[in-house]
Amino acid sequence: MLGLFEPGFDTMSGVCVLGLMTGALIVISLVTLSHMTPWIKRRRSEYLEPESVYRCREKKEFQKLLPEDRDSHRRYTPSTCYLSVIIPAMNEAERIGIMLDDCCDYLEARAEIQPEFTYEIIVVDDGSTDDTCDIVVQIGATRKNLRVLKLKENRGKGGAVRMGVLHASGKLILFADADGATKFEDFEQLEKELLRTAGGDPLDESFPAVVVGSRAHLAAASVAERSFFRTILMHGFHSLVYLFAVRTIKDTQCGFKLFTRSIAARAFPVLHVERWAFDVELIYLCEKWTVPVKEVCVRWKEIDGSKITPIWSWLQMGRDLILIWFRYTIGVWNDDQPQ
Template sequence: MEVLWLAEGLASLAVAGVLLTAVFAHITAAKLPKLHRHEDEKFFLSAEDKKQPVPSIHDPPTRELSVVVPSYNEEERLPSMMDEALDYLEKRQKQDPAFTYEVIVVNDGSKDHTTKVALKYTKKYGSDKVRVLPLVKNRGKGGAVRMGVFISRGKKILMADADGATKFEDIEKVEKGLESLQPWPNQMAIACGSRAHLEKDSIAQRSYFRTLLMYGFHFLVWFLCVREIRDTQCGFKLLTREAASRTFSVLHIERWAFDVELLYIAQCLKIPIAEVAVNWTEIEGSKLVPFWSWLQMGRDLLFIRLRYLTGAWKLETRKDN
């Protein structure tokens, strides 16, 4: 009998804990991040020190592809990524003159010379192909990508990390993944680059602690938010313009876990998603601090689930973006 009482007591405590957490999440739920830009964030920079007003994702597309590159203190790693990406894009354009593109480097409040490095490519390729958006303060990777998405001109929008960990030519793989989802309902579809096929090799090179953190994070993602995608965190994702507009309009998380919320939103909206294996190499200089970053991401995963579950966050399109 005492065992039964103890079990009931523990169950009651667990339920109470969940309810208290839900109430806490509801009360402290962050509002949808404001899109109001600082005056300096309403213009692209150019090598000639001229400012160009930014467009809107709600305008008709005028390019085939937009590449959004979030960059925070990336003066050392950005050049190799940009060289590889622009070499590929220029060759593709020569082979197919109808193919048009833009690369948007979003400087996320860097304290180094990231903007100066990016502007060298604007000077070399022209401000119509390489555009630099400086953010006045650091928003986080998700916030930087979001700002870049909302000023994109492409029919398709690619998220690509500044470290160049994924071979840029693998865009052809995610493009095929996107095509495999056709016909796109409401013109919305997403193709995610994935490193899941490399997991065994990466585990062999990681410490036991980091491997434990990785598995813990994967479990939380699967249990709380996204079950159909094995690798939610690969920074190589291709979205149709409509899918990008719809999902980023309701995105709340601006740090590392924004990918999970993005895919959670897509699943809720029944946007088809393809997961595509891509080449990936770990590049030194990662901004991810293993323990604290994972802790923050775990907290954000819990908030994503509870805040949507309690109605604190809603899938309503913004009217001011």
Template structure:
């Protein structure tokens, strides 16, 4: 009898906690962008210029249309040492793509679709139509990350390289969201500042997007993500048993409670169509390391087109992840994601016809 009473008391207590959490939650996150985070600096003229209100953190503000083909978002926290080599590789690649002639060919596949009696090639733009921008988001660094990034703005111009300096450290997810909210691209890639993934592998992500869609609307509502799953055995061989157990445990927690269709949720190399990015990042609550899990969890729930493709990845010294603490923090965040959506404290995106069918590019 005593055991039954204890279970009843526990049930009532948990119910009360869940109801309190749900009643005190707004469902959709309140995104706070400070005034200084709405501007970037032109190091040549020393003017502060406004970012476009891309995805719009204001509910009634009309999202801006894309002005570029590709936006690259690079979250950076105390990355003055690793950032230059990553930017050098990325800009070398992007400049080469933008100067490509029609007869030159990148490795991005194309396909032909029938439109009436004519054939139309559905493929990514080349040469002068391949326009891009890089947004480096300094996530409250204490070193010279912003100053290093501004050197690239001075060299390439602020139409191609912009620096967003956060007023405080938000976490990787928060930094990525700031960059996404300020992006001009039809496709939006976020890539880690360490350059661990070969930058040219964006062609693999583009290949998936163009091979799995045949029109612009589907393209801007699709996601392609880089994966290191094919390197897992090699990684396990070089790690301690304890770290291997933590890694496998985290993967199981992610699979069991949230994301089922993606093997590697944490690879920092993901490409979003503009419209699906607008939807997902406006509903994302988690701003730390596990933000990828929430984004993909939401994408699965709204039946988004998601593709995972193997990329070339090399571990780079200087990781900000603390082996034990960070894995435990991410595990806690994954459990929070599951619980908060299950009890209705956080709400899933409601996809209306205009969200999918309107062209926002």
């Protein structure tokens, strides 16, 4: 009678052994990948160092988002304007002028109608080797509240956005890509959604809330314009995002995101990823903290000159997605404020 069950028992044992071996191989692979992928551990003191406005006639320094006193009862310094716009730029001499015209036209027109609508624009130069900085300075001579924060070395898009945010003075902090792919006046759609989430006008900057621009409604049209290979990569990336990191947002990579001052001061100092996947870590942390994250459709068009290398950049982003999940899960990374 016992012999009747032996084949089944052997089969089940084999499946269990195979499962254990596969699991062990996956864990070993993840540990190896994590060990082989370096990351820069930033310190809080970096964000408190004075940063001067590039080529300003009178020497001026950017305001700091974080208070000098680490034990302060508030995570952030008081705001001095309504909106800060952060624009990361690396070798954007050919494209940034168009984007800044769109941005400044909207902001200046609104400020004329609403005197209480105060703003600043901070272009963060991420180690450009062209004359991006000087072009922005020339534009700033005829535009209002436009300044350049020049980084000493390239940090990646995420690192540039973080440095800009950590030197912003607004109640609301928006970061937008330098390519001008998103129509800037769609900021109002994000603003309205954030105000609804935060309890209405007047804005409470201490309320943690995030609104992200989304191109998800354009996905069908964009698939039609992409090659089959790039379409496969796009769907693979979105699947990895959903599997390992973010569940509530369909489009994590749109470069048009709005934050209240309080959540910016909590989230940006603790980010680890400084390249393309930093958006995913940012939303991952907000979901972990149960911070309200809303998604709003925006107008978007593809602009030539993208810095993303189709295969290599996607592989890097896929690796970083897996490591975000793995390192937070096993405690290599935590969400404590940097020392």
